[in-house]
Amino acid sequence: MILVKLGGGATLNLAGAADDLAALGQPCVVVHGANALRDELAAKLGVERRTLISVSGISSVYTDDDALDVMLMAYSGLRNKRLVELLQTRGANAVGLSGLDGRIVQGRRNRGIRVRDGEKQRMVHDVSGKPHSAGPLLGILLEHGYLPVLTMPISDENGHAINAENDDVVAVLAETLKPDCVVHLIEAPGFLADPADPASLIREIPRAEFERREAATEGRMKRKMMAIRRLFDGGAREVRIADGRTEHPLRDALAGAGTVIR
């Protein structure tokens, strides 16, 4: 089976990805974001978007109850159901779910994020956390021929809805589902040696080299690379990072476009 992550950027070709998913001919689970849609909706509703930078330099979205409401509308509502519709109209029997549903993705709520406040440090608490395990529902759906389409939120230890990083969710699902291949469709041609230069695409990265690159990375990209390493730590053999903006993003990725890490 294949595990596909669709980024949440505004320029991803969702209809093209749906074409490819419907023609895939093998079991698949989709995990999607909706950050561009979320930001647009938050702006319309006047809900402020806040980003935190932890003392260790990792950036993350600060999620209070209002921000989570916006997320439920943008991720679990609008994007999830419109994506299910794209798949259903192409004959794929998609089922849209959040990680909270049936506790598909179980996490632990963050005990607080330590941030700098001028010269001092302080703890900030929000409704976010880290996923650590997956329930059996995706397996049940796959067994019956459905195409699960998963998004935020996930469940904390008490069944509350919390935000998490989609990359971490993909890592947890990969550990459970043991996919043959994990494909990340993003708004870039793949992994770039120079993020500012689309022509600097790296076609293949051996695992050992990936770890060296990870150590040299900082900020939000570091978090993404940690999540990719976690895929390998969990037993993944192959991760593909490819352009989600082409006419056939998934078909191209499986045919060798973008970056293959193995």
Added chain:
Amino acid sequence: MILVKLGGGATLNLAGAADDLAALGQPCVVVHGANALRDELAAKLGVERRTLISVSGISSVYTDDDALDVMLMAYSGLRNKRLVELLQTRGANAVGLSGLDGRIVQGRRNRGIRVRDGEKQRMVHDVSGKPHSAGPLLGILLEHGYLPVLTMPISDENGHAINAENDDVVAVLAETLKPDCVVHLIEAPGFLADPADPASLIREIPRAEFERREAATEGRMKRKMMAIRRLFDGGAREVRIADGRTEHPLRDALAGAGTVIR
């Protein structure tokens, strides 16, 4: 098993209903609305809400693509996931879905609604329709001990998301699931002889009398009564209509509060 419809009004006690659902001790499917939330969100986003009155006097919401987007956010997103959260935090393994997911509720798109336009009549087309059958996914979920929590939209004949009346969805599900009892939790003490007088609650309506009352009813209420009759036509033995605003709305309804039709 029990089929529970939670109305979409602003004053329904969802936490109390979740308490009762978690303590129910038998299989259950929940269908919920979110019309108050939808109207609130539509107003915030500046999406106009339009109602049509057909030439036969039946009123319905006019749903264009923008209105359906708002619906996806309010029904499938915010209300559905917050309700799943209320249930999960109480230990019920709820799974939130729309009728589009896995084509749980399959419908036929309306060919147009005939409305009066001054002296003339004209056809109006929107993205709404009538449900006619239910797919197997709810049965699979019940079999595995999950509590399905279902809402709008449903699927049309081509897999497109369309709006439908929740009462019609409940009727279609009742035909498939054959529940022992269908409970409607609403913002009134039950079926009232005089809609303006909460003290005019009718405690029990025999089926024959119900059909006589239906014939004498007009407007939106007629549609609701047609849907209730359809429950009986489909084989339901008992329908309870009770107050969803009490501390324990479902427990009270099953204990005899509100109106019992049988």
